[in-house]
Amino acid sequence: MNASKPLETAANQPPPAALVSPSFSPLYQQIKGLVLQSLQAGEWKPGDLIPSEFELAARYKVSQGTVRKAIDELAKEHLLVRRQGKGTFVATHAEQQVQFRFLKLKPDNPGLGQQGPAQRHIIDCTRLRAPPEVARILSLRTSDFVFQVRRVLSFDAVPTIFEDIWLPGSTFKGLTADRLSQDTRPMYAMFESDFGIRMVRAQERIRAVLPSDEVCDFLKVNEKTPLLRVERMSFTYHDSPMEWRIGIYRTDTRHYLNELS
Amino acid sequence: MNASKPLETAANQPPPAALVSPSFSPLYQQIKGLVLQSLQAGEWKPGDLIPSEFELAARYKVSQGTVRKAIDELAKEHLLVRRQGKGTFVATHAEQQVQFRFLKLKPDNPGLGQQGPAQRHIIDCTRLRAPPEVARILSLRTSDFVFQVRRVLSFDAVPTIFEDIWLPGSTFKGLTADRLSQDTRPMYAMFESDFGIRMVRAQERIRAVLPSDEVCDFLKVNEKTPLLRVERMSFTYHDSPMEWRIGIYRTDTRHYLNELS
DNA sequence: CAGTGGTCTAGACCACACT
């Protein structure tokens, strides 16, 4: 069986006509797409148990092995989490295990100051029309509203990270400084439960900079202290840009750790 | 069949006795280990075609699917490269495609200054006894010799990266500044062909720093220019540390790019 | 055309978690 087989799904989706010869899409990729659709549509929410491999195989009229390969890929992309004996779950940023998946700043000496939860201080949360640069980056119009959140993260009471975060106003309706301050969970965990937005992938561009006066103040450093400027684009399902974030990191007792393979 | 089945290999390796119950190693992991051994032993060298999946299945007395899964993992770790219709090859740093796999500094504007081959200038290449820190990091004794290579990389004639590289003397016997200068290939490609060392994995720790006088001179920047300090540990097969490298990067027209997933 | 990797299936059995 190949791509020319009409995939009779629960939703009875006709296959794209152009799949026959020039572009060829393996069955498991098509299954992967369907599972992704269900994830995006919220049929299964972060933390949920999804149907077993055999159930999905029956639903999509393919063998269990094919479903397995689709789920394998989604698990490697951290969209799903497999647990032997229990089932397969929708990944979430709320788990202790993956709490800081996107935060690569690690203590130089892991023995002492723990990677424990940082203290968070929200500076402000403003709703405004998207500045041109923000609009371009988030694929919005300049007439659209956005939220700008600024905050400081401290480790062991040392202010270490200043962040300037931009979010689309339409999907984060109702976001306020109060809500951000009072919620004790990681920010991305709140995004999942309160706004149905799950950050799936991100890209960081890093440079060395000197601090602005404002940053000097927030991080308690002088204007000659070199700092890391980490610009992060975060994406949700289907590579939709959902967040733009500028982080300014102190690196005197911590460093940005990256694994190359 | 499980881990208790003695794996009768070409080399007739007895299985570790402790594999029976407490630790359980799937067959394909054992196959992966055997293939890795062959890679490390140099039975197949970088660029070589390795035996087909069916041949390996016959050699190791397992099914093709099991070999396939082992090779799948090695391919995902970039140790092997699969080419449909041709076969599976030992990965190499000499290919155009993966030339700069470990260099994450990208131009801000990819349209103009190409990611083309950087101009390289070797400052010096010295053989000396390992300083304590270097010895510790490379798992050597302070009585062991090491090579220290210093060089500058320029893009479009702009000096951009200063590197201070430390290598174990015993495995890089005969390394000289001349050889490094005259070889036009990437450094890691030369390591493969001339010293049989393939860098497989690396880890980078990044901070922001101000330049030393020496670096000011090499990179033509003033002492107030913030720079990226990228400390890289490179490993060969079986996670043996093989290189310690301090890179100082200018980030005024380029940035360090990192994908998070 | 033959040979290689890539996909898909069906069925068996193992390891793990829960009840």
Add this chain to the structure above:
DNA sequence: GTGTGGTCTAGACCACTGC
């Protein structure tokens, strides 16, 4: 024990490469 994911097998067929 039952149900889940995890491993392994054997065989079929497809897609790509090069002779």
